[in-house]
Amino acid sequence: MKLKYIVYPLLVLLIAYLVYNKFYGAGAKEKKIEPASRKGGKKPDKTVPVNVMLVKDTAFSNAIDITGTIDANEQVDLRSETAGNITGIYFKEGTHVNKGQLLVKVYNQDQYASLRSVQVQIKLAEIVEYRNRVLLQKEAVSKEEYDTSLSSLNVLKSQADLIRAQIAKTEVRAPFSGIIGLRNISPGGYLSPSSSIATLVNMDPAKITFSVPERYLPLIKTGSKIHFNIESSPQNFVGTVYAIEPNINQTSRTITVRAKSANPKGLLRAGSFAKINLTLEQIPKTIFVPTESVIPDIKSNKVFVVSNGVAEPREVKTDVRTATGIQITDGLKPGDSVIVSGIIQLKPKVPLKIVKIIK
Template sequence: MHFKAVILALSFCSLPLSISAAPASVPVFVKAATTELLSEKIEAIGTLKANEAVTLSATVTETITAIHFDDGQRVNAGDVLAEMTSTEEHAQLEEALSTVKEAERQYQRIKSLVNAKLSTESLLDERRAAFETAGAKLNATRSRLADRLILAPFDGVVGLRQISVGQLVTPGDSITTLDDDSVMKLDMSVPALFLNSLAPGMKITAKAAGLDNRYVEGEIFSIDSRVDPITRAVMVRALLPNEQRNLKPGMLVTVVLQKAPQEQLMISEKSLIQEGFNQFAFVVDSVTKPARVVKRKLVTGPRRPGAIAVISGIQVGELVVTHGTMRLSDGSTVHIAAEQKGDESLTELLRQQASPANKSD
């Protein structure tokens, strides 16, 4: 009897089980992948420079005799900013003018005699040469006299005065600075990764901490022809209007470069699963019954708050899991608890799941 019971038990264990417990489906929240226009932003830091800037200095060794500007004064091109001792040069100018006048008179007299056949052509040539030599000496004297004047080369604002009347200055000594601040140049370093996105005329937005973080609109003027082999960045120059003259050379500026809007396939940022350097998302395969999820590897692009662009791995309209990914693996059976239509929070989705309409489904 005991032997028969053992045989019966072994026979029962060897029979295949015809009924097994079906795996429970995981409730998930999903959102469809959609397209939208996305304007990618590039952030950089730049330094302001004046449109034109120069440090004015003397070209000769002389004593300052007069100063015609004050600190921070606005001047026009050609304005005399400072004078240096030029008594000798003025005397030489008087002499040169007199010499030119006499040489011209002699030339005209011989010219009339040649026309009357009363003088020779060779004498006329001598007088012409003397007249031209006197004119050249006059120009040289005027040039030496001009070296004793410090002129503004363009419209702008002068900086701090570095000289005083009676001071002996030598070539290279700083007299003052002059900046054309009607337009400001903004030089910034941009990663070469964005080189294809940069072009002259591209709009930028600049924010300067020295101006209470106010924004200034401008545009890219030029792009350097070389990429720095060490930083792998390219220098970009933008122009910023400065009608109020509140932008100053040397100010540190935060820049946002706005790329032209492009249509991008977007999914919720909550759908993204980071594994090392790879990114994945669970996509619902609703064709199968019951529905299952497929783990897809993604190539992503730019972001905006709450969403990320997908370059490859997902198609438009596919349902992507946004909540419940922690309980999923590739091929897991799921049922959709609620579909996110906009930017609903998890609390709103749970309330939507608990609504009578969903229960009746």
């Protein structure tokens, strides 16, 4: 029983000592004295270190990256206008053919026989017409007789023209110069108007077809330059816009544009995928600032500029955006110092420490 009367007082004394030492000991006094010493010492540095860019006028090319397709300048699936057995094939696959060159001939001996028969009749009709014309001048025949002979001659000539047209339909000729593809026919085979002979393609110049978002429509015009690449060649190609579709696609809200590019070496093939850089406009004099320096607001945008060593907010109007910069159309002038780092710490009238000046 006596032991508890000794232990309990000792525990109370120990706890009291610890409490006293915490609040009234030497360590506590140092902590209380420390703020006082700070009050009398040097004030903390409140300046914000920043990088600054000097505003200047720069030239800018407004361009967009899009995709397109290489198309042939001219392309046609060759077919015959008349049916018949093939009597001759006059081209080699994959070779160049000239406009008007005979490519395929269908059996036409029947038409030639009919033509020779009509030509004989024409010669006889010409003799009759000449004789009646002389007699008419001598008033030996009536005008009606002469008109009948002249009409017969003209009818025969019309028949001859019709047969010649039928003969022309038995010959398939190249409608334009180009490269002819693989043939789908053989000598002696039967050719009908629904049968495909081969494909004729003209690829010089090549056409590039692509679509542009509707909002760029005011900036696109004939004569605009495009630069493009294709997978099958490391060469950079240049083209010129020559036609713009008048209607806007209601599904994609884009407008179709077509350009031409010289293709003397035949490197561009129809159907190829093209990566296109389209120059929309050239701006010779404008202001661009880094994207991170512009602070978007609900109603406007703003930047911070250096004014008498402190930060000054300034509202700006923006236009074109690129991967690294934003065009400023109003609010800045050449010579202004735009803050491009430490934007989060900035407030109006905050003192600044300029670490680096970007020119």
